[in-house]
Amino acid sequence: MASSIENNNEKLTLKSSDGEEFLVEKHVALQSTLLQNMLDSDCSSADVIPLPKIDARTLALVLGYCKKHADASSSKQGELNSFDSEFLKDMDMGALFNLVLAANFMEIKGLLDIAAQKIADTIKDKPHQEVREIFHVENDYTPEEEAAVREENRWAFEGFP
Amino acid sequence: MSGSENERRPKRSNSCDGQEKISYLPEAVLCHILSRISFKEAVRTSILGTRWKDLWAVMPNLEFDFKSMYYPNGRRSDSKEKLNEYMNFVERGLILRDGLNIKKFVLSLSSEFKDCRRHKIVVDTPNLEYLKLCDHVSEAILFNNLPYLVEADLDVQLPHMKVADSLKFHNPYPVSIASWMALNNVLPNGLVDVKNPDDYDRQFRSMPSEVPECLFMCLKSIEICKFVGKADEVKLIKYFLKNATVLVNMTIRCHCLNVVWNIREKLLVIQDELCKSPRRSSACQIKFIV
Numbered sequence: 517m518a519s520s521i522e523n524n525n526e527k528l529t530l531k532s533s534d535g536e537e538f539l540v541e542k543h544v545a546l547q548s549t550l551l552q553n554m555l556d557s558d559c560s561s562a563d564v565i566p567l568p569k570i571d572a573r574t575l576a577l578v579l580g581y582c583k584k585h586a587d588a589s590s591s592k593q594g595e596l597n598s599f600d601s602e603f604l605k606d607m608d609m610g611a612l613f614n615l616v617l618a619a620n621f622m623e624i625k626g627l628l629d630i631a632a633q634k635i636a637d638t639i640k641d642k643p644h645q646e647v648r649e650i651f652h653v654e655n656d657y658t659p660e661e662e663a664a665v666r667e668e669n670r671w672a673f674e675g676f677p
Numbered sequence: 678m679s680g681s682e683n684e685r686r687p688k689r690s691n692s693c694d695g696q697e698k699i700s701y702l703p704e705a706v707l708c709h710i711l712s713r714i715s716f717k718e719a720v721r722t723s724i725l726g727t728r729w730k731d732l733w734a735v736m737p738n739l740e741f742d743f744k745s746m747y748y749p750n751g752r753r754s755d756s757k758e759k760l761n762e763y764m765n766f767v768e769r770g771l772i773l774r775d776g777l778n779i780k781k782f783v784l785s786l787s788s789e790f791k792d793c794r795r796h797k798i799v800v801d802t803p804n805l806e807y808l809k810l811c812d813h814v815s816e817a818i819l820f821n822n823l824p825y826l827v828e829a830d831l832d833v834q835l836p837h838m839k840v841a842d843s844l845k846f847h848n849p850y851p852v853s854i855a856s857w858m859a860l861n862n863v864l865p866n867g868l869v870d871v872k873n874p875d876d877y878d879r880q881f882r883s884m885p886s887e888v889p890e891c892l893f894m895c896l897k898s899i900e901i902c903k904f905v906g907k908a909d910e911v912k913l914i915k916y917f918l919k920n921a922t923v924l925v926n927m928t929i930r931c932h933c934l935n936v937v938w939n940i941r942e943k944l945l946v947i948q949d950e951l952c953k954s955p956r957r958s959s960a961c962q963i964k965f966i967v
């Protein structure tokens with residue numbers, strides 16, 4: 517990792533699925549394990565790195581998260597925590613899903629964790645009809661199949677409609 | 678779990694066709710989400726649609742705990758039906774996956790299951806970090822591959838275990854037997870396969886004279902539960918203290934009925950005795966909870 521400190525001012529270019537390019541400081545990009553591995557395995561940082569799965573709007577959000585976390589010193593954990601909770605506040609589900617996918621693809625553990633947690637909180641304690649509605653889950657069971665699933669996992673539905 | 682399914686993504690927001698389709702998320706991400714709600718809630722998502730049917734079984738945490746699943750309010754009346762239902766559920770969960778991605782595994786099979794089907798348990802889980810096993814009925818339990826195990830909480834009668842950083846012995850009554858059996862099987866050369874309960878005591882008496890280095894080099898924390906001060910238990914604890922080189926915490930929790938049984942005085946005397954007993958690890962703290 518010594519090289520990453522020496523070349524602290526190095527920048528690299530990421531390209532979103534819709535063709536927008538983002539110039540990113542290397543230490544910010546290193547928040548992503550995917551990018552870190554790419555850089556470690558002698559991928560030249562002069563090249564443009566395409567991220568075909570991530571659109572510009574999502575990538576901008578991701579990089580905002582990475583920058584905050586890369587720049588903050590470890591002593592400011594409290595500040596980071598409040599940044600994290602603000603970060604996802606009022607985000608619509610579509611954006612949140614894009615974000616969780618991007619975090620998963622780019623291997624940014626902290627971001628993946630908070631996005632997954634936010635989605636999990638939405639599922640929590642809700643009847644499944646409501647969950648289906650919120651997340652547009654199509655119920656593709658036949659009534660018989662649905663009854664069978666409920667029967668197999670009966671303990672989990674106890675006290676639930 | 679086909680690759681192509683994992684590639685699918687929600688459509689862009691200009692699409693009216695449900696940009697918020699959670700079912701399009703790859704399995705790994707869905708598991709990540711489900712592992713943040715309770716196991717019960719995760720199992721309940723199976724009702725959402727076919728994509729969700731068996732998703733709970735691929736999560737990194739599998740927690741099969743009969744009491745909390747079937748008797749969350751504490752009342753119990755074990756019916757054959759419930760025991761069977763639980764066994765079916767556990768079997769289905771285990772059939773649906775391999776051990777590769779299990780990080781946390783909890784399984785309870787206490788003595789009420791003794792008349793259910795006969796089985797052996799093989800735990801082959803290279804990524805397991807936490808294991809809680811209460812098993813009084815399996816014919817054999819074999820632990821093959823636990824390089825990352827951090828904590829094990831065992832209440833078992835026939836375990837075969839390799840190495841863990843931290844062991845918690847949660848003893849059924851009579852206390853010393855299970856803990857000693859568990860210990861004996863942790864020892865690399867001490868693998869025993871005792872079928873007859875009468876053999877337990879003989880095993881206990883024949884403590885290894887040589888210190889099994891491989892165990893005592895890494896064991897950092899031991900917890901003994903439901904301690905009642907029997908000679909065997911005291912011997913076991915002294916054995917640990919004397920031999921474990923890097924032990925940091927030795928926690929001894931006395932049986933909660935010690936006052937009722939009028940053994941508190943005796944326990945306090947034993948506490949004193951244990952605290953004076955020789956310790957191989959100078960960092961070792963003894964926590965004695967009466």
